[in-house]
Amino acid sequence: MDFLRPASWEEALAAKAAHPTAVPIAGGTDVMVEINFDHRRPDHLLDLNRIGELTEWEVGRENVRLGACVPYSRIMEHLRAELPGLALASHTVASPQIRNRGSVGGNLGTASPAGDAHPALLAAGAEVEAESVRGTRMIPIDAFYTGVKRNALEPDELIRAVHIKKADGPQQFSKVGTRNAMVIAVCAFGLALHPGTRTVRTGIGSAAPTPVRAKEAEEFLNAALEEGGFWDSRAIITPSVAKQFAALAAGACNPIDDVRGTASYRRHAVGIMARRTLGWTWESYRGNGRSTEGAA
């Protein structure tokens, strides 16, 4: 196994072009586990840790351009206001040590349905900045996940950054695990209110072959909120609406039974989390911020 250590982004792209099967590594959260368990033995590892720009971020007018290797702990510390859903999701990633190394780029590269960042990215709205020696393209997050641990990247492409919409309303993230910290998701749910466009977006983790949005649930809720004039009245959402939203979110799941949980529990839990996260974000939108955002 060759260990490639490009000193610049251009060198990294050249190396990836020369060795399309090279596996990029930054924090190593996923890659090192795979190697240690001998699940894969790539010919080349492409170390991105010398490329300083990948750990930087820029807060723009509408988006945050988050370098692929910005560690989760930095997101929690510095981007809670702009990316509240992703900050909450980051806090559920493994342990403090791993949050100091792991990054959203790694989650996207692995594209595991259990990656904690995905539901938050889906709910916020994001684009993946993919680049190769051939050029740069922006992949909408909805088109990024193509199968179990598969994504839309071409073999010669690397993830340079992810452009995430700055929060224009409250966001929430919930994850079920059978331990109160340091646990892989049994299932997860992200929800973002977008008052600017009067829409709600969602993301479901670990309850389908890929991270998915609960599109029917979103459409139902968007229509119900619009018809009821909720965005303007900021009234409490009718329980029957919340209930139907939760049922549709559960229905958006296509889970499996595995050692971490059953399919029917995952469906059930996604429904509960959908209802609760809607309640928390809406309370926040109504101007009652207290007890709506989980703190730790």
Next chain:
Amino acid sequence: MGVTGNPTSINQGTRTKGGIGESTLRPDGILKVTGEFAYSSDMWHEDMLWGHTLRSTFAHAEIVSIDTSEALATSGVYAVLTYDDLPSTVKNYGLEIQDTPVLAHGKVRHHGEPVALVAADHPETARRAAAKIRIDYRELPVITDEASATAPDAILVHEGRSDHHAGHVPHPNIVHRQPIVRGDADAAAARADVVVSGEYVFGMQDQAFLGPESGLAVPAEDGGVDLYVATQWLHSDLRQIAPVLGLPEDKVRMTLAGVGGAFGGREDLSMQIHACLLALRTGKPVKIVYNRFESFFGHVHRHPAKLWYEHGATRDGKLTHMKCRIVLDGGAYASASPAVVGNASSLSVGPYVIDDVDIEAIALYTNNPPCGAMRGFGAVQACFAYEAQMDKLAAELGMDPVEFRQLNAMEQGTLLPTGQVVDSPAPVAELLRRVKDMPMPPERQWEVAGEQADVRALPGGLSNTTHGEGVVRGVGYAVGLKNVGFSEGFDDYSTARVRMEAVAGEPVVTVHTAMAEVGQGGVTVHAQIARTELGVSQVTIHPADTRVGSAGSTSASRQTYVTGGAVKHSCEAVREKVLEMGRRKFGTFHPAWATAELLLEGGKVVTDGGEVLADLADVLEDEAVDIELEWRHRPTEAFDLRTGQGNGHVQYSFAAHRAVVEVDTELGLVKVVELACAQDVGKALNPLSVVGQIQGGTIQGLGIAVMEEIVVDPRTAKVRNPSFTDYLLPTILDTPAIPVDVLELADDHAPYGLRGVGEAPTLSSTPAVLAAIRNATGLELNRTPVRPEHLTGT
């Protein structure tokens, strides 16, 4: 008793600093916390090779052929060994029944059984070479439970058994069966106003010690081998290793390497014989270190169990009778199964007075992972079931569950189902009173004035699943009964060598035992005992090895009792010898040498009135007093194979818990808020260590209540979650406040009156948490660990 007669009755007092009763700090504590402690996996030897074990990929299969040629031809490989390479006629080992092949012969009986060994100059080379060994398996149907094990056409896991249990078991796939019958349970049942019964299931727990199995074998010039290894009992290892190597025991010299936890999982051999075989074959030092994945296959686990219980009680709340049947899954090899059966049956009654009982416990041979010793050892599974029964009975009678238990609580003088009388304090009712009287933790601790909900105090924790929605508090109680020390007639002795000499004008003491320090704090306590008994502040603990006699196992809550007893006993003999020397040298100068009670204190010989007679350094001069003695606790008896009668246990220990939980009833997630414990320890030799043991045992019990379980596929008998990704251990956020109330009611039969501490809290913790979850949810919950699916009916 020991060879020098009864211990002297001199009371040494506690005036020497750092003696018993003080919370002296562990010598290994800071090193372990800062990461500087050298564990067995850290050892290194110049020119050493790395050993690797090839393990079966099936749970039950015939081995048709093994082809090692490609592995042997790999550059960097020094040896590849299979069954055919074993050097001795002895090819099996085992704690009690020698049924475990060093390397599989013709058949594998469980997933992950060792089949071949490789030694190479790099661990990765060894691993890759092992992957080139071609094994042709022919799969066999798997035996996974009682029905498949005892079916008329069941394949025998072990053909042609000739062990000492083979004659009395009802089926060859049953390792051991122990019934206990006392009184007439059927007749007593007729007097019961209420009868409750239940079937309970206990999952397979792993010891999950953090330091994986590892060791270093160094071949010696005399044809023997020096083995440095993390284990629980050096001499038991030695007894099993030497015959397989074809060596006399004195050519296998063992030294304890740094142990990273044990909890029973190091009672059986793992890499010991394998490393020695490779070292002797290659003539080079060989190190073997399991990774976490392999560790799940490298040691036995806690027996999963199915338990059926029936209890009756009169309307006024007195227990009438108990019937139970406990089926333990021992997996493919016997390990400690027979003794676990003895414990499960003899302790199945719990800490209650029940005169009429009908008890049966068995352990099965199956193709599941082998199970053996783990903290609590058979008593844990029973406690989970009988405590659920106590709550059911109390509910049926409309009584308070604590008062109901107190009404039936065992006490000193109680006759157990085995016919043994509990002859030391048994403050069961008092322990329950103490946990019940502790202040309750405040409600709704996640609500912080003017702040957002603190999710750390809620079920789901940092995963942010609730801010209080669906959360219901529950409270539950449990109390347990555990034995201390090895039982059923086992010659459970220990050995201590104590040396006193003067160095640079100061008396110093060296304590040498073969006790495995696995984190229990024995080395701390031995130094405290030596200071108390010999009045010398400077005490050195010699590394544990086989150059001194056996200390017995670091298990069964026994080391402070038995090896602590041995250290005390040898110290007393040294003290007698030193006083003799003093009388010889100085007796004529002061009459007190002949007339007074003499003590050793502050490095001097003093009278009980405090008058100094001599410095120890002057008594000793150039002479060292060096004594090695064995020490035994009271003998025990085997249980009768039909009736279960016999004085089988040395000592009993008791702990009670009150669990307070918050349950997210919609998501089925649990936050244990507090696990209060009260335990009688007889005498706390080191109060800080005692509290640490109680808290550790409590957390291990919490683990099996809500998350820890090795999941075995019932169709293939393969382990589905051999990693810390999916075998979950409690984190600090899952660990509740654990207030501990320590009682010290002396057991007059034990050194200093002490009572073994380590296991009792592991018993009652689990059922207390389950009771609290039942209290919060109203669900029956007859299985542990509880999973979200069970709490949400999904």
